[in-house]
Each structure stands twice: as structure tokens, then as C-alpha cells.
Amino acid sequence: MNEFELIGRLTCSLPTNKSVVVGAGDDCAVLDLGLPDRFLLFKTDAVVEGTHFTAATPPEQIGRKALARCLSDIGAMAGTPNSALITLALPRNFEPALVEKIYAGLGALARKYDVAIVGGETTFNPEKILISVALLGTALRGKCILRSGALAGDAVFVTGELGGSLEGKHLDFEPRLTEARWLADHFSLHAMIDVSDGLAGDLRHILKASKVGAELLATAIPISRSARLASKEESSAKTPLLAALTDGEDFELLFTVAGRDAVPLLDAWKQQFPKLKLSCIGKITAGEGVTIRDKEGVRPLTALGYVHFA
């Protein structure tokens, strides 16, 4: 049994109750607790030293990233964050200034999005820093966007530019909360996710949940400057396209709308968010899996090389 089989088995047998609209398996859990117009969104996410940041990362940025990741998940459902609890697990004899700085980074981002920090705890963890954020939010009942609504013929969009996030963006990305709510307010989004595992992996999550396939257009994938530079500097690096498809930690929005909405959406977006790129990168197909169209023709995405599908 590998990790994914394990998660699958666990997910099948989790206890549920009548308030659960969406349990494990989307960006956030969705709960109906009887609010007349809204669902609750519930999410936790942990960052661990050595995996999500290093011993050299400034503590303000560690705190900011811990919260921003959760905010990105609320964004991916077109939701509004409300309040957070923070669990800091720190080696014994930590410096109080370290905790203050983590909270400073976290608190500044919380204030920006009107998120209350309503408590949490500091506990001891041998060796490494771990921060877990639990976040509560809401989404309008008719405008909570899941992964499971993509339809054959949909256009696939992604915000921003992809790849090379570990060069810096993973510590100062802006969660796409404003953009996601604007999209849900003005267009009928069929499916949405935030790009955390990499475009290829996260698109797979949408396809699996929606039981469809996708064809991407290689020249339409927005590749970040960092990904282009990295590919020039190191002979062993991925190609820029592969980096954009697989690097992860981009925290951009990946979503689908009906094909007929694609052009009006691009036009309206340019008016609303002139500084943030929006790219139509392909279409949803009735088949299975992901193909990519480039000058060689249409091939399975895996033909490009290693593709991480976590």
C-alpha cells in the first residue's frame, strides 16, 4: 500500500454527519451549519522546517507563508476567510523573539484580509519548527466552487505565471482571494483549485474529481521569469515548460468555464486586473488524462519527461 492508496482508504471510511457538504478531497471542507446564505469552509495546513522553509528563512516570512497557504485554499473555493487558530510546535528553549516575528508576519497578512487570530497554542517539537494553521471561512451557497464541476468543452484558465516559485515567490505570494470572488461573482465557474502541487498535478485533481480529461496548449502555458532563468543557469534544470507544469507552490488559480465564456472572461479580466496575467491554457475533453499540443503534435503530457502527479 503506497501513500496515495492509504489516503484513499482512509478517506473512504471517515465518519461523516448531516452537516457535511464536501468532506476530504477538495481545497477546503464545506459544511452546512444552517447559515441562511452561506456554507462554512474549514481548512488546515502545516508548514515544516526543511520541507516548506529552511532554517535561514526569516521568521516573519515563515508565519506569512503558513497563513497564506490556507488563504489560497479558501480562495480556490471563491470563499472569504474569517478566523484562524495557530499551532506553533517549536524546539525547547526557542527564543521568544522568534515567536513574535512569526506572529508579526502572520498577523500582518491576517489584518490585510480581515482574518481574526482567535488563539492556538505553542507546543514543543523536537528539532524542527512546525506551524499548523486552522482556518475558517464562508462561501455563498450558490458560489462555492468545487473541483468536481469541469465539463467537456470547458476552457481551462490559470492566473499569473508558473514555475520557479522556490526562487522566492513561495514566501511572498499573494493569495488570490479577491480575484477568485470576482470571478465567481461575474462568471459561472465550473471547477477551481489553487496550484500548489504544480499545474499538471492540480489539473489532475480537477480531472479526477470531474471525471474528464484535458488538452493543454504548450505555447499558452505562462512560464515565470524564475523558471526561465533557472533553466538557463543550470544545465541539469528542467525545461522552462516542465518547470511551469511541475514545480509547485505557485498558489495561482486554475479554473474552468464554459467555452463560450472564455473570450468575455478574458476581456473583463483585463479591465478588472490589468496587472495580473490570465491565460487560457487549454480545454477540457471527454476522455481521460492530460495531453499537450505542441509543434510535435498532440501527445500525453508524460511524454515531456517526469511529471509529478501528487
Place this chain on the structure above:
Amino acid sequence: MNEFELIGRLTCSLPTNKSVVVGAGDDCAVLDLGLPDRFLLFKTDAVVEGTHFTAATPPEQIGRKALARCLSDIGAMAGTPNSALITLALPRNFEPALVEKIYAGLGALARKYDVAIVGGETTFNPEKILISVALLGTALRGKCILRSGALAGDAVFVTGELGGSLEGKHLDFEPRLTEARWLADHFSLHAMIDVSDGLAGDLRHILKASKVGAELLATAIPISRSARLASKEESSAKTPLLAALTDGEDFELLFTVAGRDAVPLLDAWKQQFPKLKLSCIGKITAGEGVTIRDKEGVRPLTALGYVHFA
């Protein structure tokens, strides 16, 4: 700056918003999201190998304890738990069976209290197992019991028996959810907390939040069999009374009601919960701090020896 000064400083400067009824500093955060009759309760709690369990603890019991601690906090507000997210931080190369067993223990307790497990994540933590549970619950608006309502003249009650929990109870205690809701439904509770740090420490939390003092009656403190046995077996052990006051991890309810309600409450309790002890252990005073009355007279609690006030 020590740990408590640090927490105090952090707590003062946390971002808040208009939905926050009670932020950091009670058993759970209390949020008003517009549900007509209820507040939301929001809580996280983490257990870490080496602090809350050992490498020899059966994984089912680790999972059960992780959830039960959070449920106990919901109980302390007279609330009803609704749904949980689980963060498992495990050393690399963990056995999938370990995760399944942790979830088995957690899931069985969740089912018992109709708590949905709506997701979470498994992440890597060097060396030790850490489990963080985020729990969402609700409480009736008029019956959400805080730490801050104790009044001079109140009677102080505690359920069950205290001390020696590490002999076993800390792994199989029953969160007092049913009892807490019955209490809040039938009596006007002024303040309540669950005993996790030890009776003396948790009583202090109520006194500080309520700006009052307390006088305990030494002979009324319910001492567990484990605490009595431990005191006999080891010459270095605390006295049974000191163990009951300071051991911690009892997860019983500590609460206050107006003095005139004390006898009716004891009578009604015996009818409702004949198998669970309820003890009136003292009274709330207008002063500061905790005194204890025993055959020597009335003395500050600290006169008994080391008392942990975390």
C-alpha cells in the same frame, strides 16, 4: 520575557474582527457568524510524542486522545462538536498501518459523538509523531459557558476524581460533553473549564478571567485511586491531595454556580449521572488567589508544596 509574558504580549496584539465573541484565552474561541440561535466554537489541540504519549502508546489510543482533548474543550463551553480536521506529522518511512490505527482510534470516538472527520493532511516531521486536531462545534447563544463568569459566593464543583491520570486515564478518559450540556440546560452555570493542567492551575484560569479568588476544602477534593496508590508506592511521590490538585490531564469539568443552586444541583446530578461523582470542593471569594481549608486552618494553596499554575 518568559513564556507566559510572551503569550500575554502576543494575545494582546492579535488581529480581530466583528465576528469574534471570545478570542484567545478561553477553552475555545467563540464566533458569531450569524447563525440565529448558536455561536460557533473553534479549537485546535496538538499531541506530541514524548510529551503527551510515548513511543510505546498504542496508536489507536494516540488518535483517540488527540480528538478527546479537543472534545473536552468543547464540553467545557457546554457545546456540541461538529467536525474535525486532522494533521498527522510523521517521520518519513512511517508504516501505513500506523496511520490506519491512529485514524481507527480517532474515528471510533468521532462516531460516538457524531463528529465528521472532513479532511486534513499527512506531513513529514523529523523524529517524532505530532497530531494536531482542529475542531468546530456550536453552542446555544445563551448557554455558552466561559471562564469569566464566576462570582463571589459561588459554589465550586468538579466532576469525577482527580490525580494520577498518567497511570492510564489520560488515554481513555471520556470527554464530559453530555454532562456539560445537561448542566447548562438545567442550571445557570457561571463559569466552566476542563481540568487539563491540574485542578489548581485550571481554577486559577477561572479566577483570573473572573477577577475573583477561591477557598477550597481539602477534605472535599475527590482524589483518584491512582493518585492514592502512586503516593503509597513511591516515597518520592506527591501526597494524594497534591496529586489531585496538580497532576493534570484529568479532563473533568470544573465549574461554578450560585451558592443557592449547590444542593439542588447535587441532588439532580445524582439522579441523572449516578455513576459519575460530582463534588462541591469550595467557594468563590471576593479576594485574590486560592486558599485551602484543612485541619491546620485556612492557608494559601502554595503552602501545600509545589503547585503548578500554568
